[in-house]
Amino acid sequence: MITNLEQTFRWYGPNDAATLQAISHTGATGIVNALHYIPTGEVWSLDEIKKRKDIIEAAGFRWSVVESVNVHDTIKTAAAGRDQHIKNYIETLKNLSAAGVKTVCYNFMPVLDWTRTDIDYRLQNGASALRFHAPALAAFDLYILERPGAFDEFTPAQQQAAKAYLDSITAEEKQQLIKNVMAGLPGTKDVLTIDQFKEFLKRYENTDAVSLKANMAYFLQAIIPDAEKLGIKMCVHPDDPPFPIFGLPRIVSTEKDLNDVVNAAPSPSNGITFCTGSLGARGDNDLPGIVERLGQHFHFLHLRNVKREADGSFYEDNHLEGSTDMFAVMKAIALEQKKRQDAGRDDAVIPMRPDHGHKLLDDFNHDTFPGYSVIGRLKGLAELRGLELGVKRSLL
Ligand code: CS2
Numbered sequence: 001m002i003t004n005l006e007q008t009f010r011w012y013g014p015n016d017a018a019t020l021q022a023i024s025h026t027g028a029t030g031i032v033n034a035l036h037y038i039p040t041g042e043v044w045s046l047d048e049i050k051k052r053k054d055i056i057e058a059a060g061f062r063w064s065v066v067e068s069v070n071v072h073d074t075i076k077t078a079a080a081g082r083d084q085h086i087k088n089y090i091e092t093l094k095n096l097s098a099a100g101v102k103t104v105c106y107n108f109m110p111v112l113d114w115t116r117t118d119i120d121y122r123l124q125n126g127a128s129a130l131r132f133h134a135p136a137l138a139a140f141d142l143y144i145l146e147r148p149g150a151f152d153e154f155t156p157a158q159q160q161a162a163k164a165y166l167d168s169i170t171a172e173e174k175q176q177l178i179k180n181v182m183a184g185l186p187g188t189k190d191v192l193t194i195d196q197f198k199e200f201l202k203r204y205e206n207t208d209a210v211s212l213k214a215n216m217a218y219f220l221q222a223i224i225p226d227a228e229k230l231g232i233k234m235c236v237h238p239d240d241p242p243f244p245i246f247g248l249p250r251i252v253s254t255e256k257d258l259n260d261v262v263n264a265a266p267s268p269s270n271g272i273t274f275c276t277g278s279l280g281a282r283g284d285n286d287l288p289g290i291v292e293r294l295g296q297h298f299h300f301l302h303l304r305n306v307k308r309e310a311d312g313s314f315y316e317d318n319h320l321e322g323s324t325d326m327f328a329v330m331k332a333i334a335l336e337q338k339k340r341q342d343a344g345r346d347d348a349v350i351p352m353r354p355d356h357g358h359k360l361l362d363d364f365n366h367d368t369f370p371g372y373s374v375i376g377r378l379k380g381l382a383e384l385r386g387l388e389l390g391v392k393r394s395l396l
């Protein structure tokens with residue numbers, strides 16, 4: 001018998017309109033959480049971690065994964081202060097380990113975390129989804145941000161589509177686009193101003209993909225030996241979307257990138273968050289193949305589906321529908337778990353979460369974070385749970 005995955009749900013903390021009580025109805029047993037109120041780069045004290053852990057456990061859950069301990073810009077750009085920020089990062093890992101929270105997700109995306117142009121894309125049945133509409137992003141880049149050099153990065157056809165898009169939207173829709181693209185870190189309701197965003201972009205002026213990779217390797221080589229001693233499993237989240245935007249490099253987008261990450265500091269503590277939604281936005285990523293070849297490094301799974309469109313756009317589809325064959329992915333994951341069990345590894349139970357969901361039914365009455373409704377994710381989790389059971393029974 002192949003062991004089950006650990007079913008988890010992301011909860012943004014006491015201010016989240018998706019309450020722990022509501023989450024308990026989904027069947028999830030684990031919580032994915034972070035101390036979003038602590039600014040990136042500062043140490044998470046043991047006290048603050050314990051306070052949060054108590055809240056999670058009092059509601060009957062385990063704090064399964066930290067998502068995310070964010071990496072400070074000085075580390076990503078090799079700027080003054082990076083070594084101090086690395087020290088702080090290790091301090092946070094020590095405190096998390098002392099509290100018994102040992103799986104830590106992070107990402108290495110410059111400036112923006114995950115980026116969408118539309119956070120209320122209506123599907124035919126009225127459900128609301130997240131969408132990345134390539135012409136809208138190009139319109140923002142070319143005509144709102146007016147980023148120098150941006151025109152060189154788009155083909156004439158893309159420029160035309162961007163202009164046509166801009167001409168088709170109302171002033172109100174344009175403001176909404178700005179708000180969506182400038183949304184800050186997950187778990188905050190902050191929105192960057194265009195001027196702040198330009199400031200951030202400047203910090204990356206001298207950081208291309210090669211130097212960003214080198215900076216990531218420097219970070220990993222500094223923290224992984226400590227993570228290993230502490231029993232912490234680091235797991236990088238892929239870029240979302242998995243290609244450069246705003247001229248910024250993105251270096252965790254492909255199988256080759258994931259290989260580079262694990263090879264930068266080989267260790268059981270240097271692993272991957274396998275996000276099918278992020279990686280699946282590229283047609284050249286073979287997801288079941290990535291599980292087969294790199295599954296041994298997975299410490300955390302984000303399962304969701306995207307439907308790719310011809311022009312580089314995509315929207316978030318039902319968890320079992322869209323461009324990714326979730327059956328093939330689930331089967332590859334089950335076989336990876338079997339390998340771990342057969343090898344006597346103690347981490348065959350991998351935490352997974354339904355990563356994002358549609359807004360459905362009563363979700364429209366709750367002010368949850370974009371993508372993090374309760375019922376939409378509950379539906380996703382239920383479908384994935386059923387798929388998992390079917391796959392595993394059939395592999396007996
Ligand atoms: C999400 C992100 O884009 C996604 O798939 O899961 O919010 C992700 O949590 C963070 O970027 C991870 O650091």
Ligand code: MN
Nearest residue numbers: 275278302355
């Ligand atoms: Mn994800």
